[in-house]
Amino acid sequence: MTLSVDGVVREACQSVGHDPTRLMDVARAVQARLGGVPPAAIDAIHHQLHVSRAQVLGLVSFYAFLDETPGARHVIRVCDDVVDRLAGHARVARAFSDELGIPIGGTTADGTFALQRTACIGMSDQAPAALVGDVVVTDLSAERARQVVAELRAHGDPQRLVKRLGDGNNAHPLVRAMVRNNIRQAGPIVMSEHKRGEALRKCAALSPVEVIRAVKTARLRGRGGAGFPTGIKWEMARAAPGARKFVLCNADEGEPGTFKDRVLLTEWPDRVFAGMTIAGYAIGAREGVLYLRAEYAYLRAFLEDVLARRRSDGLLGRDVPRRGFEFDIRIQMGAGAYVCGEESALIESCEGRRGDPRNRPPFPAQRGYLGCPTVVNNVETLCCVTRILEAGSAAFSVLGSRQSAGTKLLSISGDVSRPGVYEVPFGTPIQDVLALCGGRDATALQVGGPSGRMVGPADFERTICYDDVATGGALVVFDSSRNPLEIAHAYMEFFEDESCGYCTPCRVGNVLLRRGLEKVLAGRGEPADLEQFEQIARTMKASSRCGLGQTSFNPVLTSLQSFRYQYETLVAEAPHGRRRGFDLDSATAEATRLRAVAAEGGRS
Amino acid sequence: MSEPSLILDGREIPFVPGQTILQAAEDAGAWIPRLCHKPGLEPCGSCRVCVVRANGRTVSSCTFPASLGMVVECDTPDLLAMRRLIVEMLFVEGNHFCMSCEKSGHCELQALGYRLGITAPQLEYQFPRREVDASHPDILIDHNRCILCARCVRTSRDLDGKEAFAFVGRGPHKRIAASAGSRLRDTSADVSDRAIDACPVGALLRKRVGFSVPVGRRPYDAVPIGGQEVGR
Numbered sequence: 007m008t009l010s011v012d013g014v015v016r017e018a019c020q021s022v023g024h025d026p027t028r029l030m031d032v033a034r035a036v037q038a039r040l041g042g043v044p045p046a047a048i049d050a051i052h053h054q055l056h057v058s059r060a061q062v063l064g065l066v067s068f069y070a071f072l073d074e075t076p077g078a079r080h081v082i083r084v085c086d087d088v089v090d091r092l093a094g095h096a097r098v099a100r101a102f103s104d105e106l107g108i109p110i111g112g113t114t115a116d117g118t119f120a121l122q123r124t125a126c127i128g129m130s131d132q133a134p135a136a137l138v139g140d141v142v143v144t145d146l147s148a149e150r151a152r153q154v155v156a157e158l159r160a161h162g163d164p165q166r167l168v169k170r171l172g173d174g175n176n177a178h179p180l181v182r183a184m185v186r187n188n189i190r191q192a193g194p195i196v197m198s199e200h201k202r203g204e205a206l207r208k209c210a211a212l213s214p215v216e217v218i219r220a221v222k223t224a225r226l227r228g229r230g231g232a233g234f235p236t237g238i239k240w241e242m243a244r245a246a247p248g249a250r251k252f253v254l255c256n257a258d259e260g261e262p263g264t265f266k267d268r269v270l271l272t273e274w275p276d277r278v279f280a281g282m283t284i285a286g287y288a289i290g291a292r293e294g295v296l297y298l299r300a301e302y303a304y305l306r307a308f309l310e311d312v313l314a315r316r317r318s319d320g321l322l323g324r325d326v327p328r329r330g331f332e333f334d335i336r337i338q339m340g341a342g343a344y345v346c347g348e349e350s351a352l353i354e355s356c357e358g359r360r361g362d363p364r365n366r367p368p369f370p371a372q373r374g375y376l377g378c379p380t381v382v383n384n385v386e387t388l389c390c391v392t393r394i395l396e397a398g399s400a401a402f403s404v405l406g407s408r409q410s411a412g413t414k415l416l417s418i419s420g421d422v423s424r425p426g427v428y429e430v431p432f433g434t435p436i437q438d439v440l441a442l443c444g445g446r447d448a449t450a451l452q453v454g455g456p457s458g459r460m461v462g463p464a465d466f467e468r469t470i471c472y473d474d475v476a477t478g479g480a481l482v483v484f485d486s487s488r489n490p491l492e493i494a495h496a497y498m499e500f501f502e503d504e505s506c507g508y509c510t511p512c513r514v515g516n517v518l519l520r521r522g523l524e525k526v527l528a529g530r531g532e533p534a535d536l537e538q539f540e541q542i543a544r545t546m547k548a549s550s551r552c553g554l555g556q557t558s559f560n561p562v563l564t565s566l567q568s569f570r571y572q573y574e575t576l577v578a579e580a581p582h583g584r585r586r587g588f589d590l591d592s593a594t595a596e597a598t599r600l601r602a603v604a605a606e607g608g609r610s
Numbered sequence: 611m612s613e614p615s616l617i618l619d620g621r622e623i624p625f626v627p628g629q630t631i632l633q634a635a636e637d638a639g640a641w642i643p644r645l646c647h648k649p650g651l652e653p654c655g656s657c658r659v660c661v662v663r664a665n666g667r668t669v670s671s672c673t674f675p676a677s678l679g680m681v682v683e684c685d686t687p688d689l690l691a692m693r694r695l696i697v698e699m700l701f702v703e704g705n706h707f708c709m710s711c712e713k714s715g716h717c718e719l720q721a722l723g724y725r726l727g728i729t730a731p732q733l734e735y736q737f738p739r740r741e742v743d744a745s746h747p748d749i750l751i752d753h754n755r756c757i758l759c760a761r762c763v764r765t766s767r768d769l770d771g772k773e774a775f776a777f778v779g780r781g782p783h784k785r786i787a788a789s790a791g792s793r794l795r796d797t798s799a800d801v802s803d804r805a806i807d808a809c810p811v812g813a814l815l816r817k818r819v820g821f822s823v824p825v826g827r828r829p830y831d832a833v834p835i836g837g838q839e840v841g842r
Contacts, residue, residue, distance in 0.1 A: 068779070
C-alpha cells in the first residue's frame, strides 16, 4: 500500500477543519499514517494549514513521540524511569536490544522495529513497562521482552500482546489493556462511589457564584502539586472579561512515579467530566478540553465513548447543567513532553505549538487558551469538585488538616510490597503511609516525584499536606540498598531531557548538576562542588521561567540536605592546588594525538 | 496630575502604563543588564540576565509590567551573583573563543562578561561539538556561539516578515535552524535581513566583513555595554 504524503496531509487537515491551532492533531495523524513527519509532509502541512514551516518543524522536533524521519512499523518505547530501573529495566532493555539486534535508539534494517527509551509512562506500580505503539506492556522480564518481539514478528499486532486483561474498565472493550488499577485504599472523596448525574443536578440548583462559594467553603486546593486555591482561580476567570472562556483538564500526568490520574480516568471518567462541566458553569465557559498525555492514548477511545454517552444522556451539550447554559468537551492528545504538565505550556501545546511555557502575566485566567480566560485544573482536583457538589462542602473539609482540606491520592511505587493508589486524608504522617504500603526498609523517599523532595528517616514523622510535605501524589520508596546520589543522577538526566530549553538557568543548570553529580560519583569531587550545586540551585529556583526549572534541581538539593554524609564521603580537598576533576591525560589527549599526526606527516 | 511611579533600588522613578520594568528603568537612566531583549522586538524573557526582584518576587524585568508603587530591587549582591552565574552558564554552554571571533569588541555577551566582572567562569566548560553552517553565499551561522536568545527568530518573523529562522529540538539540544530545510542556503534568509544585525554574539554573521574595525575603536573598547550608568 502506498500512501501519498499530500493525501495523508489533506485528510488530516480536513479532519480538523483546516484549523491551524490544531496543528498537533494534524502532526499526530500524519505520524500515525507515515510513521513520521518528513520534510515533504511539513511542506504539505505548511501549504494546506497555512502555518509556517518554522512552526511545523519546531513542533515536530519538540515532542518525543513525533519524528522528522519516518520510523519503523513497530516502535517499542522502553520506560527507563528510576522505578523501572529498580525493577529490572536494564535486563529488559538488553533483551529487547539483543533480540532485535539494535541498540536503544536504533531501527532494524528492514524498518520493522524501532527501539527507543522513554520517561515514566505512568506504570510505576507495574514496572518494568513499555509501550508498543499505543499498547501498554507491563510487568516485563527479559524473557517476556523476547516473547514480545517473537510475537510481533509472528502476527504483527501489538493488541494481541495483551493476553490477560486488567481489572475494572481496563477490560472494557474500548480499552482492552493488561494494566491493573492497583487501588489499595479507596477513600471517601475521590475514589468513592459516584452517582452519575447527581453533581450536575445539584449544581443546576445553584448560581455560578454559589458554586464557586461551595468550592471555596470546602477549601479545595489544586491537586497537581502547587496547591493554588481552586475557588480563587475560578473567580479570577469568571471576573475576566471575554465572551469565550475555557476549562482545561490537565491529564498530562508526567511527574515520574505518578499514576493516580490514570486510575481516575479509567474508573471515574464521569466524575472528571462532571467536574469540568461544573467548572464551566462556574466561570462561564461553554467549552472544555481534556489534555491527555500520549502515553495514555490507550484510554482515548474509551474516554471519547464516555463523552458520547454523556452527550446522549443530557450531561453534556445544550442546556447543561441547566436551561440557558451549555458545555462540551474535546480531547486533545499530547505527544510526549513532561513540560506540558505546566499549565501555560499545556495551553501552548493545545494551540498546536512547542510546549514552551509562557511569560506571566498575563495569567491563563486572564488570557489563556486561544487568548481567552482559561482555568487549568488537575484530574484529581476536578474529581474533588464533583464530590463537593455531590456531598457538600462540609463533608469535604471535615477531612484533612487545617490548611489542607480533604484527601489526597498517592501513587506509591518502588521498594514496597503493595504498590498502587492510596487515598489518605491530608495530615497523614509519612510513617503511616509507609506502614500501609509495606515500605518497611525505607531509607529514602522521593515525595512529589523528582520535582518534589527526597527525604530520609528523620522526616518520616512529618505529614503529607500543603504546609508540611506537599506532594502532587508521587511517592517513590527506596530501601537501604539504593544510593541516593545515583537516584538523584537519574532524575537529573530526566530533567535535562525534558527541559524545554527556553531559558538559560534551566537549560544549562540541569546539565551542570547532572555532570557535577557524575564527577562526585566518580570520586573526583571537592567540597567546593557541593557549594556550587547549592549556588546553581538557588539561581535556577529564583530565575527560571517556569515551574520546571524552579524545581528541577531538587533531586540534588534535597538529597544533599537529607543525605549530606553520603556526598561528603565522596568529596575531598584538592591536593597541590590541582582540581581533582582535572585529568591531565585526557586534557592533553587531543594535543598528543595531533603531535603524533604531525610527526607522522613530517616523516612522509 | 502626577505620573505613576515605582521604586527602583530606593529611587522613585516614573513609568508609562504598559511599560515593562526594564523600559521604565531605562527611561530613568538605569540600565538593567540584558541579552535577549532588543527594542522593537516582542520581549521573550529567555536569557534571564535581566532578573530583578519586584515586590519580593524574582522576575524578568524585560517582560514584567511596571505597576504603581512596585518596589524593585536590581543592584543587590545576590541578584548580581545570579546574573553573573547566568552569563557564565551561557559562556560554558557553547564555545566562545573571543580572541578569534569576528564579533569581539562588538559582542554583547563578551561586553556583559566584562561589565559583570567575570574574569574566568567558575563553572566547568562543556565544550560541546556544534556545527558551522556556511552553506549560504553571504551569511553564516556558527552554532558554537549561539546563545538561543531568539533575536533572529523574532526579527525575521516580525520585522523581515520571513520566518527564516526557527528553533528546533528541546532542552540542551535546542538550536536555531533555517526553517525551510536543513541548510542555511535553502532558506529565504538574505544578507540584507535585519535578522542578521539582531544577533548579539558572533553566531549569525555576514561573510567577508569580519575584523573590519581595529582593536581600540570597537564599540565596547571605550564604553562598557549599557554606558557608565548604575546597575551593573
